[in-house]
Amino acid sequence: MFVLGTDIGSTTSKCVIIDETGEIKGKGLAPGGAGSDGPYKALDMALAEARIAQKSLSRTISTGYGRNLVDKKDGTLSELVCHALGAHALFPDTRTVIDIGGQDAKILRVGEKGRLESFVMNDKCAAGTGRFLENISRALNVRIEDMTAFAELAENKIDISSTCAVFAESEIVSQLAHGANKNDVFSAVFRSVASRAASLANRIGVMRDTVMTGGVAKNEGVRKALEEELNVRIYVSPLAQYAGALGAAVYALEPLTNDRGKIQ
Amino acid sequence: MSENKQARTVLREIVDSVYRRAWEAKERGEPVGWSSSKFPAEIAETLGLAVCYPENQAAAIAAKHGGQRMCEYAESMGFSNDICAYARISLAYADGAPCEEKPVPQPDFLLCCNNICNCMTKWYENIARMRGIPLIMVDIPFNNTVDVPDERVAYVRAQFEAAITKLETISGKKWDNKRFDEVCANANRSAAAWLKACAYCAVKPSPLSGFDLFNHMANIVTARCKPETAAAFEQLAAEYEQSVKSGESTWHYDENYRIMFEGIPCWPVLGSLFKPLKDSGANTTAVVYAPAFGFVYNGIDEMARAYCKAPNSVCIEAGVAWREDLCRENGVDGILVHYNRSCKPWSGYMFEMERRWRERLGVPVVGFDGDQADPRNFSEAQYQTRVEGLVELMAAANAANSAQ
Numbered sequence: 001m002f003v004l005g006t007d008i009g010s011t012t013s014k015c016v017i018i019d020e021t022g023e024i025k026g027k028g029l030a031p032g033g034a035g036s037d038g039p040y041k042a043l044d045m046a047l048a049e050a051r052i053a054q055k056s057l058s059r060t061i062s063t064g065y066g067r068n069l070v071d072k073k074d075g076t077l078s079e080l081v082c083h084a085l086g087a088h089a090l091f092p093d094t095r096t097v098i099d100i101g102g103q104d105a106k107i108l109r110v111g112e113k114g115r116l117e118s119f120v121m122n123d124k125c126a127a128g129t130g131r132f133l134e135n136i137s138r139a140l141n142v143r144i145e146d147m148t149a150f151a152e153l154a155e156n157k158i159d160i161s162s163t164c165a166v167f168a169e170s171e172i173v174s175q176l177a178h179g180a181n182k183n184d185v186f187s188a189v190f191r192s193v194a195s196r197a198a199s200l201a202n203r204i205g206v207m208r209d210t211v212m213t214g215g216v217a218k219n220e221g222v223r224k225a226l227e228e229e230l231n232v233r234i235y236v237s238p239l240a241q242y243a244g245a246l247g248a249a250v251y252a253l254e255p256l257t258n259d260r261g262k263i264q
Numbered sequence: 265m266s267e268n269k270q271a272r273t274v275l276r277e278i279v280d281s282v283y284r285r286a287w288e289a290k291e292r293g294e295p296v297g298w299s300s301s302k303f304p305a306e307i308a309e310t311l312g313l314a315v316c317y318p319e320n321q322a323a324a325i326a327a328k329h330g331g332q333r334m335c336e337y338a339e340s341m342g343f344s345n346d347i348c349a350y351a352r353i354s355l356a357y358a359d360g361a362p363c364e365e366k367p368v369p370q371p372d373f374l375l376c377c378n379n380i381c382n383c384m385t386k387w388y389e390n391i392a393r394m395r396g397i398p399l400i401m402v403d404i405p406f407n408n409t410v411d412v413p414d415e416r417v418a419y420v421r422a423q424f425e426a427a428i429t430k431l432e433t434i435s436g437k438k439w440d441n442k443r444f445d446e447v448c449a450n451a452n453r454s455a456a457a458w459l460k461a462c463a464y465c466a467v468k469p470s471p472l473s474g475f476d477l478f479n480h481m482a483n484i485v486t487a488r489c490k491p492e493t494a495a496a497f498e499q500l501a502a503e504y505e506q507s508v509k510s511g512e513s514t515w516h517y518d519e520n521y522r523i524m525f526e527g528i529p530c531w532p533v534l535g536s537l538f539k540p541l542k543d544s545g546a547n548t549t550a551v552v553y554a555p556a557f558g559f560v561y562n563g564i565d566e567m568a569r570a571y572c573k574a575p576n577s578v579c580i581e582a583g584v585a586w587r588e589d590l591c592r593e594n595g596v597d598g599i600l601v602h603y604n605r606s607c608k609p610w611s612g613y614m615f616e617m618e619r620r621w622r623e624r625l626g627v628p629v630v631g632f633d634g635d636q637a638d639p640r641n642f643s644e645a646q647y648q649t650r651v652e653g654l655v656e657l658m659a660a661a662n663a664a665n666s667a668q
Contacts, residue, residue: 065645078652124633124643
């Protein structure tokens with residue numbers, strides 16, 4: 001038996017297929033969220049990896065901003081519960097989830113069995129989200145995955161004072177124009193993102209284990225900056241970006257097994 | 265009580281008549297005022313002066329989708345988009361911006377009371393300057409204690425007396441204490457009936473949605489001193505009582521959850537605001553904004569004391585207590601907080617209120633970004649996600665309670 005979880009985000013689409021034991025059998029990630037062909041590409045990738053046809057899927061649950069725009073199949077669920085379930089599946093002792101996605105940052109308080117207890121989210125502004133990192137990446141012509149290497153070479157601590165993603169970008173360009181080192185700038189960018197997330201996290205309190213999910217979790221520089229801000233170790237799975245889709249799949253499996261199983 | 269019409273129809277007609285009378289007064293050459301929502305309405309009513317309410321007008325314009333156009337007009341006049349959208353709409357209207365959504369006569373005098381907020385002061389000062397008209401100001405200091413001290417009551421009462429004198433000069437009319445007593449009696453009767461109607465939200469299932477109260481607020485703001493308003497509110501309460509007996513409700517959906525909606529609604533997007541709530545059966549059974557306009561007093565000192573208290577003029581302890589009492593009495597399962605970009609004084613202390621509610625009430629609290637009148641500050645997708653999260657938390661809490 002196979003079930004599918006799809007997470008149609010603002011910038012990427014993710015799909016995870018698990019079997020009745022909760023083991024991941026296939027996954028797919030494609031750029032492009034709701035309204036693009038990303039969801040279909042991600043599904044094709046997951047089906048190919050699982051080596052099954054779509055008709056073999058017993059149940060499908062969708063989450064993410066585009067959840068209502070795709071074939072809803074068996075239901076939809078907010079990404080809040082899905083990230084809580086997904087993080088719990090990856091790290092069973094999870095109590096706090098920091099999920100920074102393309103346009104949202106959210107802090108989830110998670111109980112036993114991955115039950116969502118409380119959450120706070122960013123306001124309407126995209127500062128401190130993946131979109132901010134994308135803007136900086138584009139402005140400075142450095143790939144997001146390469147930013148950490150630059151930041152690790154930082155020598156001077158500089159601050160980005162603006163809380164607006166657009167103005168922060170101009171502030172960075174201005175700092176570079178005044179001779180600031182690129183490495184120092186990237187380090188400051190990471191601290192800026194971390195500081196926004198830490199402020200949110202402190203509103204509901206941070207409990208161990210603390211796990212980071214979402215696309216920005218892949219960024220080692222942000223994770224380290226967050227660990228410093230919050231003074232906790234932050235766990236990140238190589239599947240962090242799939243946490244929402246995985247949680248949706250876990251939820252899809254529940255009524256079929258009455259057991260969430262352990263994800264391998 | 266009107267025998268044939270439902271209370272909501274009567275209430276709407278009363279508000280329409282307030283504005284109709286203002287137009288008629290203007291045509292007769294009588295001075296027409298613009299008043300902030302919690303200026304002591306008893307004063308102008310006693311003198312028989314026609315008054316319009318820019319906050320009510322701005323909400324109506326916003327609900328009819330004219331808010332963004334008016335806000336942009338005000339911004340082109342040089343007003344920052346960081347200030348209240350009601351203020352921007354009103355300033356644009358006072359400048360002559362075309363507006364068919366809710367036309368009102370231009371003002372000949374202004375009645376401003378900053379118990380609502382301090383943005384109000386500058387908003388009215390600007391209109392006074394733009395149009396060259398007198399501004400009568402009643403200053404209510406922020407109440408940093410739960411009780412209002414006597415010296416503050418004396419300060420406010422003295423301003424009432426000064427306002428009366430100025431209005432006598434502007435209008436050429438004479439103050440009549442007997443008429444003032446009648447007007448106060450009407451206001452008290454309206455307030456008592458309004459509070460009684462609001463209290464029906466506590467019944468399970470509720471015979472109404474809190475959003476109905478937002479709609480009826482126009483009456484408690486613009487016409488609370490009129491006997492017909494008191495009668496219509498009494499009819500409204502009687503209708504709710506009848507609905508309780510017959511098991512009917514203006515909320516036509518399941519009442520799976522009961523929530524408090526904190527703040528002013530986003531008038532331009534009421535449909536978007538309502539949809540995820542009705543889809544999940546989350547009825548709004550507590551709103552602080554509506555009963556905040558209902559207060560009963562005895563004598564002018566108590567009246568001055570009552571006007572000292574408004575959502576933005578009381579300390580956080582009083583603000584938290586109001587809402588906590590309401591949540592307990594009305595049995596809410598969760599709280600949805602509107603972080604209103606237009607109303608920074610109100611939204612500013614919500615972070616701390618949220619923390620206290622979680623701690624003391626033990627219910628989930630979720631916030632969303634929006635605006636009372638500027639649709640550019642609201643994202644439907646973000647709102648929907650937050651409401652769904654709130655519903656999922658309430659569902660989990662209810663399931664846990666059932667399992668115990």
